[in-house]
Amino acid sequence: MFKQLTSSISTLLTLILLFESALVCASGNDEVLKNMESGYEQFQSGGLKLSEQIFDQVLLNIETVFADSDSARKARSLWYSEDNKAFKGEPYERSMAYYYRGLLYLLNAEYGNARASFLGGLMQDAFAEEAQHRSDFASLMLLSAWSARLMGSDYLEKDGFDELLKFRPDFILPDATHNTLVVVETGAAPRKLADGIGHYELVYRKGKGLEDVAVKMTHKGALLDLYPMEDLYWQASTRGGRQVDRIVKGKAVFKSEQANFGSGLSKVANNALMVSELFEESSEIALVSGVLSLVGVAQMAVATKVDARVDTRYWSNLPAMLHVQTIKLEQDTKALDFSFIDDFDDPITELNQTTKVVWDKNGNGLVWLRVE
Amino acid sequence: MNIQKKIVGVVSVLLISACSSVEIDNTEGQSSSYVDSTKAKETSGVGIGSNDITGMTDKMLSSMMANPILLNRDKAPRIIVDAEYITNESTSRVNKNLLGDRLRIQLNRAANGRLVFVARHLSDMVSKERELKRDGMVDAGTNRTTQAQAGADYRLGGRIMSHDALQTDTQKTSRYHLITFEMIDLELGTVVWSDLYEFEKSAQDNVMYR
Numbered sequence A: 001m002f003k004q005l006t007s008s009i010s011t012l013l014t015l016i017l018l019f020e021s022a023l024v025c026a027s028g029n030d031e032v033l034k035n036m037e038s039g040y041e042q043f044q045s046g047g048l049k050l051s052e053q054i055f056d057q058v059l060l061n062i063e064t065v066f067a068d069s070d071s072a073r074k075a076r077s078l079w080y081s082e083d084n085k086a087f088k089g090e091p092y093e094r095s096m097a098y099y100y101r102g103l104l105y106l107l108n109a110e111y112g113n114a115r116a117s118f119l120g121g122l123m124q125d126a127f128a129e130e131a132q133h134r135s136d137f138a139s140l141m142l143l144s145a146w147s148a149r150l151m152g153s154d155y156l157e158k159d160g161f162d163e164l165l166k167f168r169p170d171f172i173l174p175d176a177t178h179n180t181l182v183v184v185e186t187g188a189a190p191r192k193l194a195d196g197i198g199h200y201e202l203v204y205r206k207g208k209g210l211e212d213v214a215v216k217m218t219h220k221g222a223l224l225d226l227y228p229m230e231d232l233y234w235q236a237s238t239r240g241g242r243q244v245d246r247i248v249k250g251k252a253v254f255k256s257e258q259a260n261f262g263s264g265l266s267k268v269a270n271n272a273l274m275v276s277e278l279f280e281e282s283s284e285i286a287l288v289s290g291v292l293s294l295v296g297v298a299q300m301a302v303a304t305k306v307d308a309r310v311d312t313r314y315w316s317n318l319p320a321m322l323h324v325q326t327i328k329l330e331q332d333t334k335a336l337d338f339s340f341i342d343d344f345d346d347p348i349t350e351l352n353q354t355t356k357v358v359w360d361k362n363g364n365g366l367v368w369l370r371v372e
Numbered sequence B: 001m002n003i004q005k006k007i008v009g010v011v012s013v014l015l016i017s018a019c020s021s022v023e024i025d026n027t028e029g030q031s032s033s034y035v036d037s038t039k040a041k042e043t044s045g046v047g048i049g050s051n052d053i054t055g056m057t058d059k060m061l062s063s064m065m066a067n068p069i070l071l072n073r074d075k076a077p078r079i080i081v082d083a084e085y086i087t088n089e090s091t092s093r094v095n096k097n098l099l100g101d102r103l104r105i106q107l108n109r110a111a112n113g114r115l116v117f118v119a120r121h122l123s124d125m126v127s128k129e130r131e132l133k134r135d136g137m138v139d140a141g142t143n144r145t146t147q148a149q150a151g152a153d154y155r156l157g158g159r160i161m162s163h164d165a166l167q168t169d170t171q172k173t174s175r176y177h178l179i180t181f182e183m184i185d186l187e188l189g190t191v192v193w194s195d196l197y198e199f200e201k202s203a204q205d206n207v208m209y210r
Helices: A004-020 A029-045 A048-065 A070-076 A091-106 A111-125 A138-152 A153-168 A232-237 A243-278 A281-307 B002-016 B051-066 B097-111 B120-134
Strands: A179-188 A191-195 A201-206 A212-218 A222-225 A227-231 A321-327 A335-341 A353-356 A367-371 B076-078 B087-090 B154-167 B172-185 B192-206
Touching: A004 A191, A004 A232, A029 A048, A029 A091, A048 A111, A048 B172, A070 A243, A091 A111, A091 A232, A091 A367, A111 A138, A111 B154, A138 A153, A138 A227, A138 A321, A153 B097, A179 A212, A191 A353, A212 A321, A227 A232, A227 A281, A335 A367, A353 A367, B051 B097, B051 B172, B051 B192, B097 B154
Parallel strands: A179 A367, B076 B154, B087 B154
Antiparallel strands: A179 A321, A191 A201, A212 A222, A212 A335, A227 A321, A335 A353, B154 B172, B172 B192
16 A cells, blocks of 8 residues: 555656656746837937837737736746746836837827827826826826827817826926927936745836936026926836736745645654654554655645746836926027036036937927936 | 655656756747738737728718718819828827828729819929929920819818726726717818717736736
8 A cells, every 4th residue: 555655656756747847947028128128229329210110019019918828827827937928017117118109209290199108108007006106107197298289289288287287286387388398317227126035026126327316408598407207216116016916926825835835744754754663663654754755845846846936027228217398499499408416416517418409390399318 | 665766766856857948939930911900800909900990981981972962062072081180189099191091092982083082191292293394394294284283172170089997906998989080161161071980998918917
């Protein structure tokens, strides 16, 4: 009987081995992540057409509902980490993809689609678990309201600015004469890190780069402040838990319980083996302890293969802050001068620069600048 | 003893075997193939898809063709059908020319001369050619010469609107679209024809993305 039992355990272990060998170290499809980063690179370097195409692809992927997919199913299983799923980004990253696509639409004077993009980004932020931080991406509110103004819709503009003032009551709304939007991005992207035992907890850290700078621009000799509208670290870290976190945590708990149970069985087996010689049935006790030990090892083997790591892939060339302002410029204005002040109110003169004004076909200007 | 050796062997292999191989997605590729643009796609989200474009323009075509003010006049009216005055107030990004161009071309084909289509979207092209002719750079061609380009009697306008809803507990999203089309008398400013197309889509992403 004991031999049969031992044989069964052996078979079980063999099956576990076969199953385990079928598991592989895989990471999910990073196409969206790569496109987010290359789309931004093209945007920054002036490859606007290519950037449009890339961000269209990104948004197509974001908007495609993966009701069920192999990669998502795999990432959900006990044996694979979360990063086995195809990357779509966390809400703040998806929102920023809509933000860049919206800016590209603005440059093309496609105001309706620009507004749709900015609102699309705002909707991604609506998925936040914590109600007070749901859809609080104020810069997207400003940009959608600005787009509504450019498309000539008074009521959509008013709706947008009314919403914005709920979140940024001190922001001075654009004057009716303003025809140019100024956006300055500073700092480095928030980072994602895996924390906790088994790396099952997703945490955010500020990007390593320029922090807490104020931005000013010079126009006709006057120094104008830009409004620090958005902190991406705040957007990333105040979202609250994700539904997927419960699955990942469940994996971690399972892993821990399997390891503890396996370890407990092994200890029992060891103790039984140590005392077996005191009894007449020492050989039977030794065999039982061997079986228990094997089961314990099997449990621990299963535990080692449970992968509860969260997905820490992140859009690395995002900024930390968005500073915005609107202004009235003459159509012949070619460029604006920008200066930067650190948190001790000292100028950071090495960052000073001049940036060109891009005029669309309807005479509306956009100035965009990134400082890291 | 023999069994014990086997067990030890199996356990040893189990313990030392590590996650060492690399997965290669060797799913077979798919050659380019035609798909039915009038059918909903598996990959579509809650925005406007190709089947919505074809569905709504087909519906507008039928509706316009049944309009007596436009189609039963003794003298064929001149109309402008393009997307210039279709505004997108929705949360869906869409190339409005897909609507304007498909509608104009389908309508032109179906009207068979009962409507005259003014190509205002290409008026720059016409202006340049007229200038060349009048400057004597090119001859007058074989068509008649006119004082000016054609003025229109009616023009298409419209709005794309949407209303989004999100169930925060399940993160199920839905989007209702209402797309209105109106033909406006370009002298009186009255609406001589109007119709609408509406649809709602809902979807819920995999829990791994929530």
